[in-house]
Amino acid sequence: xxxxxxxxxxxxxxxxxxxxxxxxxxxxxxxxxxxxxxxxxxxxxxxxxxxxxxxxxxxxxxxxxxxxxxxxxxxxxxxxxxxxxxxxxxxxxxxxxxxxxxxxxxxxxxxxxxxxxxxxxxxxxxxxxxxxxxxxxxxxxxxxxxxxxxxxxxxxxxxxxxxxxxxxxxxxxxxxxxxxxxxxxxxxxxxxxxxxxxxxxxxxxxxxxxxxxxxxxxxxxxxxxxxxxxxxxxxxxxxxxxxxxxxxxxxxxxxxxxxxxxxxxxxxxxxxxxxxxxxxxxxxxxxxxxxxxxxxxxxxxxxxxxxxxxxxxxxxxxxxxxxxxxxxxxxxxxxxxxxxxxxxxxxxxxxxxxxxxxxxxxxxxxxxxxxxxxxxxxxxxxxxxxxxxxxxxxxxxxxxxxxxxxxxxxxxxxxxxxxxxxxxxxxxxxxxxxxxxxxxxxxxxxxxxxxxxxxxxxxxx
Amino acid sequence: xxxxxxxxxxxxxxxxxxxxxxxxxxxxxxxxxxxxxxxxxxxxxxxxxxxxxxxxxxxxxxxxxxxxxxxxxxxxxxxxxxxxxxxxxxxxxxxxxxxxxxxxxxxxxxxxxxxxxxxxxxxxxxxxxxxxxxxxxxxxxxxxxxxxxxxxxxxxxxxxxxxxxxxxxxxxxxxxxxxxxxxxxxxxxxxxxxxxxxxxxxxxxxxxxxxxxxxxxxxxxxxxxxxxxxxxxxxxxxxxxxxxxxxxxxxxxxxxxxxxxxxxxxxxxxxxxxxxxxxxxxxxxxxxxxxxxxxxxxxxxxxxxxxxxxxxxxxxxxxxxxxxxxxxxxxxxxxxxxxxxxxxxxxxxxxxxxxxxxxxxxxxxxxxxxxxxxxxxxxxxxxxxxxxxxxxxxxxxxxxxxxxxxxxxxxxxxxxxxxxxxxxxxxxxxxxxxxxxxxxxxxxxxxxxxxxxxxxxxxxx
Numbered sequence: 022x023x024x025x026x027x028x029x030x031x032x033x034x035x036x037x038x039x040x041x042x043x044x045x046x047x048x049x050x051x052x053x054x055x056x057x058x059x060x061x062x063x064x065x066x067x068x069x070x071x072x073x074x075x076x077x078x079x080x081x082x083x084x085x086x087x088x089x090x091x092x093x094x095x096x097x098x099x100x101x102x103x104x105x106x107x108x109x110x111x112x113x114x115x116x117x118x119x120x121x122x123x124x125x126x127x128x129x130x131x132x133x134x135x136x137x138x139x140x141x142x143x144x145x146x147x148x149x150x151x152x153x154x155x156x157x158x159x160x161x162x163x164x165x166x167x168x169x170x171x172x173x174x175x176x177x178x179x180x181x182x183x184x185x186x187x188x189x190x191x192x193x194x195x196x197x198x199x200x201x202x203x204x205x206x207x208x209x210x211x212x213x214x215x216x217x218x219x220x221x222x223x224x225x226x227x228x229x230x231x232x233x234x235x236x237x238x239x240x241x242x243x244x245x246x247x248x249x250x251x252x253x254x255x256x257x258x259x260x261x262x263x264x265x266x267x268x269x270x271x272x273x274x275x276x277x278x279x280x281x282x283x284x285x286x287x288x289x290x291x292x293x294x295x296x297x298x299x300x301x302x303x304x305x306x307x308x309x310x311x312x313x314x315x316x317x318x319x320x321x322x323x324x325x326x327x328x329x330x331x332x333x334x335x336x337x338x339x340x341x342x343x344x345x346x347x348x349x350x351x352x353x354x355x356x357x358x359x360x361x362x363x364x365x366x367x368x369x370x371x372x373x374x375x376x377x378x379x380x381x382x383x384x385x386x387x388x389x390x391x392x393x394x395x396x397x398x399x400x401x402x403x404x405x406x407x408x409x410x411x412x413x414x415x416x417x418x419x420x421x422x423x424x425x426x427x428x429x430x431x432x433x434x435x436x437x438x439x440x441x442x443x444x445x446x447x448x449x450x451x452x453x454x455x456x457x458x459x460x461x462x463x464x465x466x467x468x469x470x471x472x473x474x475x476x477x478x479x480x481x482x
Numbered sequence: 483x484x485x486x487x488x489x490x491x492x493x494x495x496x497x498x499x500x501x502x503x504x505x506x507x508x509x510x511x512x513x514x515x516x517x518x519x520x521x522x523x524x525x526x527x528x529x530x531x532x533x534x535x536x537x538x539x540x541x542x543x544x545x546x547x548x549x550x551x552x553x554x555x556x557x558x559x560x561x562x563x564x565x566x567x568x569x570x571x572x573x574x575x576x577x578x579x580x581x582x583x584x585x586x587x588x589x590x591x592x593x594x595x596x597x598x599x600x601x602x603x604x605x606x607x608x609x610x611x612x613x614x615x616x617x618x619x620x621x622x623x624x625x626x627x628x629x630x631x632x633x634x635x636x637x638x639x640x641x642x643x644x645x646x647x648x649x650x651x652x653x654x655x656x657x658x659x660x661x662x663x664x665x666x667x668x669x670x671x672x673x674x675x676x677x678x679x680x681x682x683x684x685x686x687x688x689x690x691x692x693x694x695x696x697x698x699x700x701x702x703x704x705x706x707x708x709x710x711x712x713x714x715x716x717x718x719x720x721x722x723x724x725x726x727x728x729x730x731x732x733x734x735x736x737x738x739x740x741x742x743x744x745x746x747x748x749x750x751x752x753x754x755x756x757x758x759x760x761x762x763x764x765x766x767x768x769x770x771x772x773x774x775x776x777x778x779x780x781x782x783x784x785x786x787x788x789x790x791x792x793x794x795x796x797x798x799x800x801x802x803x804x805x806x807x808x809x810x811x812x813x814x815x816x817x818x819x820x821x822x823x824x825x826x827x828x829x830x831x832x833x834x835x836x837x838x839x840x841x842x843x844x845x846x847x848x849x850x851x852x853x854x855x856x857x858x859x860x861x862x863x864x865x866x867x868x869x870x871x872x873x874x875x876x877x878x879x880x881x882x883x884x885x886x887x888x889x890x891x892x893x894x895x896x897x898x899x900x901x902x903x904x905x906x907x908x909x910x911x912x913x914x915x916x917x918x919x920x921x922x923x924x925x926x927x928x929x930x931x932x933x934x935x936x937x938x939x940x941x942x943x
Binding site for chain 1: 672804806818847
């Protein structure tokens with residue numbers, strides 16, 4: 022791969038090789054004059070982003086020249102050691118905002134020894150630093166990546182298929198080998214190649230499956246993260262390359278009409294054979310609705326969404342998948358599976374893009390579900406020395422205690438999960454429920470406030 | 483794996499190890515007295531079949547003791563060197579026909595040095611010797627294999643999922659690791675485990691995907707091979723483990739109503755945008771019908787079919803897949819793909835078992851299709867020294883010339899493929915077409931015979 026790339030982009034010169042040092046990685050190497058900065062970075066394995074593969078279209082590969090005399094590297098690094106702005110880069114600057122100090126590494130050639138800084142936002146594995154100080158950074162490493170390629174046209178002397186030429190180019194430019202391809206991509210491939218005049222953007226899942234292909238250049242792939250709770254369902258639309266949340270929405274879980282708590286939904290299935298189908302359809306239709314809402318709110322189409330991730334307690338997890346929750350209703354509470362699942366979203370009746378993938382986090386045990394796994398992943402107590410107690414209070418509460426040596430998990434009904442079917446006084450935290458109680462320390466007179474009403478019980482009407 | 487097996491089935495004895503030689507493989511090794519013949523074979527990598535994993539149910543693992551004194555092995559091999567018939571084996575003999583000389587290797591223990599012959603029908607990779615002398619043998623090596631297992635029941639102390647216990651057992655008994663599982667299997671898994679009282683048969687595709695699971699023991703997996711021709715479609719139902727053809731059926735390709743030859747079907751799509759959908763539905767419905775016919779003829783259900791294989795010329799190949807044939811209608815005749823395809827049959831609208839896989843052979847070039855690839859695979863000119871010319875005469879003829887050094891392929895319309903749209907006199911070989919012409923050498927009087935009529939043209943009426 023590296024050799025092929027070299028053969029294409031490295032000019033034939035016989036001058037002395039120039040020293041290039043990348044920061045912050047510290048990787049260094051010697052290259053022939055005229056080598057592009059992006060090519061040098063790729064040869065050295067420096068983490069630098071690119072969707073368009075060096076065509077000055079995507080603007081992902083920005084770098085900054087570190088100016089000055091670097092005694093420790095033995096480098097005098099000055100602007101004249103890089104090529105001046107070329108036509109492509111001038112055009113990119115005309116169309117997009119680009120800080121004057123920044124260069125597109127794909128269009129900048131090395132003319133002398135240089136120190137090049139790769140800013141965090143130009144890295145593929147950029148870290149999202151979260152606001153709250155106590156939480157660890159999260160590395161953005163999406164399963165779906167976009168790749169812009171130019172495909173050779175077919176000719177009578179080379180009887181290969183259009184897809185094989187797409188795959189060749191993905192191997193040549195991006196080092197991707199052994200790719201499979203979704204049938205729906207086959208079905209529109211020839212049309213899209215010709216509409217894009219043989220320039221197309223390809224979405225590749227896990228570096229192994231072609232899941233979408235569009236004519237021309239495309240820069241954004243979206244994902245939706247869904248938390249399927251017993252009482253509420255929440256969805257977040259994310260930009261897969263930046264990790265940024267573009268829109269969020271939530272709604273009551275419509276399964277509530279089959280039972281307010283988990284156990285009464287299991288009872289519903291016991292009493293109504295086949296009732297799990299209704300529960301499954303209810304949760305899936307809620308997810309469809311939320312997906313449409315978050316797309317609309319951010320000006321996107323559901324077909325822009327290529328990846329979806331789900332968490333939920335084991336009963337929600339099973340019902341979303343169309344699995345009967347009956348075994349979870351009684352000891353020994355056997356899960357169908359405790360492993361993470363990778364599916365097509367269409368298998369869950371979610372009609373986003375036909376290539377959209379769905380990922381369900383693993384369940385930990387019978388009543389400690391994928392939501393608890395998500396909490397552990399997010400808070401990462403397994404990275405810490407100190408003992409941490411995590412509690413996710415919902416209709417059930419999941420509790421995780423531990424540190425890097427060992428984690429223990431348990432769960433317990435908190436709200437009406439078990440007692441809902443038994444108690445005569447009590448309700449969800451909805452309008453009418455008592456929210457606060459105050460007792461006057463002198464008169465011992467109590468007063469309270471209920472949800473849905475601004476006034477305290479003893480306020481004058 | 484081998485160690486785990488040993489730990490389970492090998493008795494703890496401290497006597498001297500016994501010498502066992504398997505024929506025809508010649509593999510030999512020493513084992514403790516009491517080791518089963520099947521276990522010894524598996525340890526030595528002898529190719530011996532088994533579905534039930536040593537439970538004397540499937541009868542696949544039959545062997546024959548080679549009796550006598552084998553000087554070259556240094557073995558005196560006599561019946562008393564094997565255990566006598568056990569309860570399981572007596573029961574199997576009561577229910578099934580079994581030649582007196584044959585033993586079930588899973589139920590037969592080694593008590594002295596022995597030479598054991600594995601007959602061809604007990605091998606997994608058994609060869610099907612075809613009748614015609616000039617053709618090479620074909621090795622039966624199905625992609626779908628059945629495995630009977632007993633799964634541990636869940637309990638409160640081990641919070642694993644039912645599927646994980648299935649996978650553990652498949653690893654323990656069959657060495658299968660890293661398996662994925664179809665969603666429809668998840669959906670019926672808990673029911674099937676309990677119906678089978680924790681004994682189930684699992685169908686595994688390519689040793690990596692669980693595609694079906696039934697309660698209890700099951701011994702037969704079926705496949706259908708389909709030749710999609712422009713004019714006729716043929717289907718053959720096969721037993722995947724023996725390679726035996728159980729039933730065959732054929733019918734006219736209903737696409738004929740859209741054009742008699744390939745190019746007129748391409749023209750139909752040109753003139754009727756979206757017409758490729760009708761053509762695709764026509765060929766798929768014909769395949770559904772044929773599949774039902776061959777299943778019915780042999781007393782099986784379509785849901786017993788777990789694998790399907792297709793060949794066809796590139797236009798039939800594309801239409802079966804729902805790909806537009808337009809690019810194949812003019813130079814440079816670009817295929818969507820020339821590679822083999824692996825799909826779920828349901829993606830082709832074929833509703834056999836939900837786990838049924840579909841395999842399409844690769845196309846060789848624009849008008850040399852998967853049918854020609856099938857012909858090459860079957861006749862194997864690439865194995866021979868001598869030059870071979872293969873011709874598949876259909877509506878098009880594909881021609882392959884070559885030997886082990888090089889193969890060349892070409893195709894040409896033979897019947898009405900191209901000229902059908904142009905000629906005014908001529909038709910398919912159907913009733914009314916002239917079949918024979920004779921000229922009387924003395925009178926020079928011609929006479930002819932047409933299809934559908936027994937009499938010659940000059941016979942008295």
